Amino acid sequence: MMDFDVVDLPETDHVDEGDVAPDFVRPLVNDEYWEDAALSDVTDDGPTLLVFHPMDGAFPATYVWNEVRDRGWTDDLTVVGLSISSPYEHKAFIEDRGIDARLFSDPKATVAVEYGIAHDLDGMTGVTEPRPAVYLLDADRTVEYAWVAAEWPDFPPYDEVEDAIEGI
Template sequence: MVEFDVVDLPTTDHPTVGDEAPDFTRPLVNEEYWADASLSELAADGPVALVFYTMDGAFPATYMWNEIRDREWGDRVEVVGVSVSTPYAHSRLIEERGMDYRLFSDPTAELADTYGVAHELDGMTGVTEHRPAVFLIDEDRTVQYAWVAGEWPEFPDYDEVEAAVAEL
């Protein structure tokens, strides 16, 4: 059994329900290639579940993506992920997990800062990753649901997210 300490994370100033989700353009990766895409382009086609997660390969990322895949969120909403991992790492994760989701690459964690979900790793000066978070964003880029981890590790209430998706 893997042992780890649960760590309380500081409060964040992240977008909440009713806020306009900040727009951005980043490399969006699928299993074959990547190209720059913006959140506004994705949202124009319908609601988006924007999922921030730790770097590819970390156990929280694997657990989250397996759960999202198994619950088939992509059948009801456009699901896209965001992490500090490179497009190459994203391509491997998509292939290994059999994911039908695309992933934004944010290696500088600028989006994590913008969305208030940056997490400085303990004992690693200057190393930042994304804390787990889920934002449901409608066609106008209005946040309809927001969850951000308050401790490490923590995962979203998947049933709660699904209920919010059903209300979109």
């Protein structure tokens, strides 16, 4: 059994359903290379699932991406992730975990701050990462579905996310 404490996260005024998700430009990483890309460039291709996750290597990130892969969501729509991990770490994480999605790199967590989901890590002074969150966006970046963690660790309600994907 894993030894960790569940931590309640404070209330937050985060991006929510009906809002237009803020656009941003960050390195977008796949299993071969990375390049700067805007979220709006990704959503222009149609519905997009934006998955904020803890840094690569943290067990919640592995669990989330295993679930995304096992449910085949990348077959149904564009799925992208975002964490504070570097492009080098993302590339290795994608290869090691067999992730069929691209991951945005946001080492300073400025996107998490803009989305209202920044989380200062206990015992790691100066380290901020996004709390786990899932946003289903339409082509205009309107949030059709939003889930944001209320505690750490917390995992998306996968069946609910899947229902939202099927409904778009």
